[in-house]
Amino acid sequence: MSLVVITFFSCKEDEEPECQTEPAKLSVTVQPVFGNETLYLDSVYSTVEGYDVKFIDLKFYMGNPRNGSAILTDAGLFDYRERGTLLMEGEGSYLDYSSMNANLGIHSSINHNDPAAFDNASMLNIANSNDMHWGWNPGYIFVKVEAKVDTIADGNPLFDHNVVFHIGKDENFQTLTFSNVNWSDQGSHHELPLKLDMETFLQNSAETIDLKDEFTSHTAAGQEVLSMKVMMNFKAALTTY
Amino acid sequence: MEYIQTPYELKIPSHFPDMIIPIDNPMTIEGVELGRKLFYETKLSGDNTQACATCHAPSAGFSDPEQFSTGIDGLQGDRNSMALINLGWNTSFFWDGRSKTLEEQIIQPVINPIEMHEEWKNVVVKLNADVNYRNMFFKAFNSSEIDSLKAAKAIAQFLRTLISGESKFDVMYKYENNLSLSANDQVIYQTITPSEWAGYDLFRSLNGADCFHCHNGPLMQVQKFSNNGLDAAFTDIGRGDVTGDPNDYGKFKVPTLRNIAYTAPYMHDGRFATIDEVIEHYSSGVQQSSTIDPLIEYAFQGGVQLDAFEKDLLKQFLMTLSDENFVNNPDFQEP
Numbered sequence: 001m002s003l004v005v006i007t008f009f010s011c012k013e014d015e016e017p018e019c020q021t022e023p024a025k026l027s028v029t030v031q032p033v034f035g036n037e038t039l040y041l042d043s044v045y046s047t048v049e050g051y052d053v054k055f056i057d058l059k060f061y062m063g064n065p066r067n068g069s070a071i072l073t074d075a076g077l078f079d080y081r082e083r084g085t086l087l088m089e090g091e092g093s094y095l096d097y098s099s100m101n102a103n104l105g106i107h108s109s110i111n112h113n114d115p116a117a118f119d120n121a122s123m124l125n126i127a128n129s130n131d132m133h134w135g136w137n138p139g140y141i142f143v144k145v146e147a148k149v150d151t152i153a154d155g156n157p158l159f160d161h162n163v164v165f166h167i168g169k170d171e172n173f174q175t176l177t178f179s180n181v182n183w184s185d186q187g188s189h190h191e192l193p194l195k196l197d198m199e200t201f202l203q204n205s206a207e208t209i210d211l212k213d214e215f216t217s218h219t220a221a222g223q224e225v226l227s228m229k230v231m232m233n234f235k236a237a238l239t240t241y
Numbered sequence: 242m243e244y245i246q247t248p249y250e251l252k253i254p255s256h257f258p259d260m261i262i263p264i265d266n267p268m269t270i271e272g273v274e275l276g277r278k279l280f281y282e283t284k285l286s287g288d289n290t291q292a293c294a295t296c297h298a299p300s301a302g303f304s305d306p307e308q309f310s311t312g313i314d315g316l317q318g319d320r321n322s323m324a325l326i327n328l329g330w331n332t333s334f335f336w337d338g339r340s341k342t343l344e345e346q347i348i349q350p351v352i353n354p355i356e357m358h359e360e361w362k363n364v365v366v367k368l369n370a371d372v373n374y375r376n377m378f379f380k381a382f383n384s385s386e387i388d389s390l391k392a393a394k395a396i397a398q399f400l401r402t403l404i405s406g407e408s409k410f411d412v413m414y415k416y417e418n419n420l421s422l423s424a425n426d427q428v429i430y431q432t433i434t435p436s437e438w439a440g441y442d443l444f445r446s447l448n449g450a451d452c453f454h455c456h457n458g459p460l461m462q463v464q465k466f467s468n469n470g471l472d473a474a475f476t477d478i479g480r481g482d483v484t485g486d487p488n489d490y491g492k493f494k495v496p497t498l499r500n501i502a503y504t505a506p507y508m509h510d511g512r513f514a515t516i517d518e519v520i521e522h523y524s525s526g527v528q529q530s531s532t533i534d535p536l537i538e539y540a541f542q543g544g545v546q547l548d549a550f551e552k553d554l555l556k557q558f559l560m561t562l563s564d565e566n567f568v569n570n571p572d573f574q575e576p
Contacts, residue, residue: 133457148535
């Protein structure tokens with residue numbers, strides 16, 4: 001991998017070499033997969049329990065991606081249906097992010113701020129957060145997984161079993177650590193590709209989510225255990241390559 | 242000769258996000274004035290009898306009280322005319338979202354055979370014959386050449402001024418979120434009844450009416466397409482017609498609930514004449530289908546099963562979304 005920082009210089013001929021240096025661009029992408037397969041929304045995958053599942057919405061917030069004092073942006077919003085694999089874009093040198101810490105969710109210090117008051121370009125602005133903001137008191141939805149499942153192995157593909165995980169609230173906030181990240185040179189920018197394995201999400205070692213019995217959490221009272229399991233499994237499912 | 246346009250300052254409520262204006266269509270006083278005149282201009286139709294406002298009446302929240310609008314040839318479509326409220330924050334237009342910008346959307350009703358049934362080249366001729374329009378286009382765009390793109394831009398500018406954010410709900414929203422209330426807000430706050438607050442609670446309750454997943458935030462809508470359980474089999478595939486994806490069949494754009502008291506009838510096909518019918522649908526009339534929104538979580542039992550008292554509370558809350566200042570705003574009426 002090249003260790004040269006990509007920068008762009010704009011100089012006019014016959015002028016003093018006082019050049020405008022454009023900051024290097026960085027992006028973080030997330031490719032959803034299901035085990036060894038690329039995951040596409042609305043396509044059918046099989047769980048270890050033998051259920052057929054179609055994911056119809058995958059969204060999450062990654063807050064405050066940083067390495068030491070270097071901060072890439074305030075928050076990235078992954079929305080597979082609307083924004084594809086892009087999680088966030090920012091400016092800076094990839095050399096500043098040889099490892100990265102981030103939040104799965106939005107820190108309580110800003111989770112309850114006026115969502116209309118964030119900068120227009122911020123994914124926390126309510127015009128961008130769209131249905132990922134509940135309101136001031138609960139704040140933002142950190143992780144959203146929606147799916148339809150066929151839990152009856154009768155050969156009749158009736159996906160009438162809905163799965164809705166909308167997890168937020170300060171107590172479910174998680175931190176992420178990506179060590180030794182590998183930025184890829186895309187020419188115009190450097191990209192950090194991450195992977196979101198929804199099979200791992202459902203089958204995270206001992207913390208299995210059985211969609212037949214565990215299919216709804218809005219982070220409401222009485223849903224604390226499943227809410228935390230969703231967050232922990234999602235955290236485990238989100239990795240570097 | 243160059244005419245210097247005057248920037249138009251949008252009156253955006255304090256609890257709303259900024260409106261992102263297209264770089265190639267900045268808001269100007271001259272553009273908005275032209276757009277307003279064009280919005281009410283019957284010359285945009287083939288027989289000079291219909292304007293945009295014909296099917297988007299201010300008194301009806303800029304929608305049509307009829308289930309289906311009737312075009313100049315007496316033909317009707319199969320979708321209800323959408324309310325034009327806070328469009329500047331929308332990311333798609335028409336019930337199926339086939340237009341991504343307001344400017345793009347505005348072009349279509351003029352040439353639609355079942356609506357205004359006119360060709361833009363004829364509209365341009367008619368407008369060009371009017372010296373007043375020639376002057377207004379020049380002032381708005383620094384060009385004496387009238388064309389459909391400029392007309393659409395002007396109308397889009399006017400539509401972006403149609404901002405509704407002064408309902409009783411807005412005071413409730415600001416109060417519950419600790420935003421400052423103006424003196425007028427505080428007067429309105431005193432009029433909010435316990436039943437309206439209770440209806441708001443039901444509206445947001447997962448085990449109540451559960452409306453808030455799709456009707457949320459200051460705009461009272463999220464930007465998405467949803468199958469809200471109207472039919473088990475689709476006669477109109479909606480968004481699916483645009484994407485070609487069977488997973489989108491039966492999905493339609495989530496509309497705002499603002500000014501719902503003015504915008505009857507309801508749903509993409511205007512099938513419900515009253516708010517009571519809408520509430521009854523979500524309470525007991527939900528139909529299961531392959532693409533039903535998973536957020537309609539009580540679809541398996543036909544809906545959220547509200548009792549009569551709860552339905553009444555919910556309706557009382559929905560009435561708080563009425564913004565009289567919006568529908569009666571003199572700046573929005575026919576010039």
